[in-house]
Amino acid sequence: xLGTDAFLSLARAQAAxxxxxxxxxxxxxxxxxxxxxxxxxxxxxxxxxxxxAALTRDPALRARLTRAPGAALVDAPDDLDAFQTxxxxxxxxxxxxxxxxxxxxxxxxxxxxLARRREPIATLAPLDGAATLEAIAINAALAGAxxxxxxxxxxxxxxxxxxxxxxxxxxxxxHPCTPLVIVNGPITARxxxxxxHNALGNGHRANAVIGRAVRLICQNVGGARPGLxxxxxxxxxxKFSYCLAENEAESPWEPLHVxxxxxxxxxxxxxxxxxxxxxxxxxxxxxxxRC
Amino acid sequence: MRVLSPLGTTPDTVMPLSKRRASLAGLRIGVLDxxxxxxxxxxxxxxxxxxxGAAGAxxxxxxxxxxxxxxxxxDEIAASVDVLLxxxxx
Numbered sequence: 001x002l003g004t005d006a007f008l009s010l011a012r013a014q015a016a017x018x019x020x021x022x023x024x025x026x027x028x029x030x031x032x033x034x035x036x037x038x039x040x041x042x043x044x045x046x047x048x049x050x051x052x053a054a055l056t057r058d059p060a061l062r063a064r065l066t067r068a069p070g071a072a073l074v075d076a077p078d079d080l081d082a083f084q085t086x087x088x089x090x091x092x093x094x095x096x097x098x099x100x101x102x103x104x105x106x107x108x109x110x111x112x113x114l115a116r117r118r119e120p121i122a123t124l125a126p127l128d129g130a131a132t133l134e135a136i137a138i139n140a141a142l143a144g145a146x147x148x149x150x151x152x153x154x155x156x157x158x159x160x161x162x163x164x165x166x167x168x169x170x171x172x173x174x175h176p177c178t179p180l181v182i183v184n185g186p187i188t189a190r191x192x193x194x195x196x197h198n199a200l201g202n203g204h205r206a207n208a209v210i211g212r213a214v215r216l217i218c219q220n221v222g223g224a225r226p227g228l229x230x231x232x233x234x235x236x237x238x239k240f241s242y243c244l245a246e247n248e249a250e251s252p253w254e255p256l257h258v259x260x261x262x263x264x265x266x267x268x269x270x271x272x273x274x275x276x277x278x279x280x281x282x283x284x285x286x287x288x289x290r291c
Numbered sequence: 292m293r294v295l296s297p298l299g300t301t302p303d304t305v306m307p308l309s310k311r312r313a314s315l316a317g318l319r320i321g322v323l324d325x326x327x328x329x330x331x332x333x334x335x336x337x338x339x340x341x342x343x344g345a346a347g348a349x350x351x352x353x354x355x356x357x358x359x360x361x362x363x364x365x366d367e368i369a370a371s372v373d374v375l376l377x378x379x380x381x
Contacts, residue, residue, distance in 0.1 A: 002334060007380040014379055019306035025379075026337075033328030033381055040329045044336035051337055052344070055318075055374055058311045072296040083292075092297050101294045129299020138297040169359035174381065221299035231380065 002047070006030035009228040010126070010172055017128050024054030076100065087142075091225050094216060094240055098142040109137040111147045121154055122161030125168035127223030131157050135221050136213075143213035148191055149206060153213045155269040156181045160218070170273045171224040176236045180274035181214055181243040184257035185267030188245035195245035200238070200277050211243030236276035312373070315345035321372030322350060326358040330378045338376055 003011045005027045015023040028043040077083050083100060087093040099105070110117055110133060117134040124131050133154070140153055160167050160179060170177060183193050194204040202208070224230040232239070248255045257268035312318070322338050324331040335352070342348040351372060355362050362368070368375055 001377060001379055002337065003379045004381060011379045016301075019302070019304045020308065021305060022308060028333065031381060032330065032333050032378075035329065037329060037332045040332040041336045044333050045340065048337055048340040051376070052315065052341060055315060055341070056311055056313060059308060073293045074296055076292055076294045078292050100292060101297060102292060103295060106295050124299065127299065127301045129301055131299060134295075135297065135299055138295045141295075142297055166359060172380070173359065216297065220297040223299060223301070 001025045002028070002051070004028055004030035004032055007231065010231055013126050013223065013229045014172075017126060022059045024051075024059060026050045026054065073103065092142065092216075092220060094212070094219065096212075096240065098216075099144050101138045101141040105141045106134065106137050109141055109145065109147050109150055110134070111150075113137075113150070122157050124157070124161060124218065124222035126171050126229050129221040129223050131161070131217060131221045136217060139216040139220055140209075140213040143209050143216050145209040145213045149210050149213070152181075152183060152187065152191065152193075152210050152269055153217070156210075156214050156271055157217060159269055159271040160214075160222075165271060165273070167218075167222065171218060171222055172229055172231055174231045174233045175275070176232050176234055176239070177273045177275050178236070178239045178242055179214060179218065179271045180238065181211055182256060182270040182272065183210075183243065183245045183268070184248065184255050184262075184270070186265060187267035188248075193243070193245040195247035199244040199247075200242070207243045207245075208241050211238075211241030214243070215239060215241060238274065238276060242274065315341060315348060317347040318342075318345050318349075318374060319372040320348055320350045321368050321375040322352045323362060323368065323375055323377035324352065324354040325378045325380075326355045327378060327381055334376050334378055 001011060001015065001023055003025060008025065008027060011025045015021060015025065026047040028047055032040055077086050084097050087098050092098065107114055113133050117132065119133050120130055121133060121136060122131045136154055136157055137150065140150060145153065159165065170179060188195065191206045193206045199207060218224055246256050255264060256270055257266065258264050262268050320338050320342060322334045324334060338350045342350055353364055353368060
């Protein structure tokens with residue numbers, strides 16, 4: 001496999017995901033795109049011998065990437081401020097303060113699902129991490145989610161893993177996109193997921209913690225660490241949390257979940273790889289004007 | 292305090308790679324362009340250089356339908372070439 005040095009971490013992750021941690025990766029200096037093809041050909045010359053060697057010598061088996069199991073209990077600082085630094089160093093955090101994922105808090109989140117904690121919900125790209133109910137709840141605990149938020153988060157995880165969603169591309173692209181979680185149906189009122197004022201902004205706990213839990217699951221379970229497997233060039237603020245309800249009552253359109261074949265009274269979660277929000281607005285005129 | 296790790300567990304299977312050849316002579320080289328700008332240039336030049344030093348080597352090209360989309364022609368490629376050069380990411 002050929003690539004540029006800037007993408008080595010992603011190349012290794014992709015090879016490991018395919019069960020090929022020993023696959024030869026030949027690297028040229030970044031970039032390849034956007035430069036004179038003559039320069040690219042010059043870069044190619046520098047790796048010909050390396051590629052030839054990779055094709056004629058049996059590769060040594062590299063050590064498999066190993067990651068701590070989701071259920072591992074680890075020692076962390078008691079002090080909450082020290083815990084933030086520790087969680088950041090462990091790359092568990094998104095940069096904002098996280099709440100400790102103690103067994104007590106995770107068990108409380110799982111509630112009635114506790115006996116099913118090892119149940120796999122999905123496998124998430126790019127590292128094919130196993131999103132068990134427990135792994136989902138641990139990340140939800142870090143994000144500050146409540147037990148009632150868990151079903152929405154679990155539904156979002158199922159949706160992320162749908163092959164047609166192409167999570168691998170969303171997680172590893174240089175584009176800033178991230179999964180936007182759109183919630184429809186009666187659960188939005190019950191959980192106070194906002195589709196109204198500032199729905200994508202601050203001030204709504206359910207929006208904030210559900211979206212944040214989904215992001216932390218993408219990062220920690222899927223294995224998309226910023227700058228390593230997550231290659232987003234600049235990202236966008238929705239990568240901290242990106243969740244809202246559709247304002248069904250005031251929308252002139254059919255609700256999204258109805259459009260997609262579900263009953264109006266069914267609660268649904270839709271995920272959509274989305275860039276940053278853009279406002280589309282019209283300023284009312286005194287008199288309507290024919291276009 | 293003790294906290295639960297949020298990291299996902301990953302499968303630990305390791306697939307064997309094909310047995311390597313002592314020589315590249317007669318090698319059927321495949322090139323799979325991942326659709327990123329200039330990937331065809333980089334991959335094509337490496338393939339040409341390999342073929343130039345290997346008597347009877349041939350080169351065949353494929354292009355993915357899009358850089359973020361899977362290579363749907365992977366079975367055809369596997370049946371047609373001995374080695375495949377491809378690129379990842381940019």
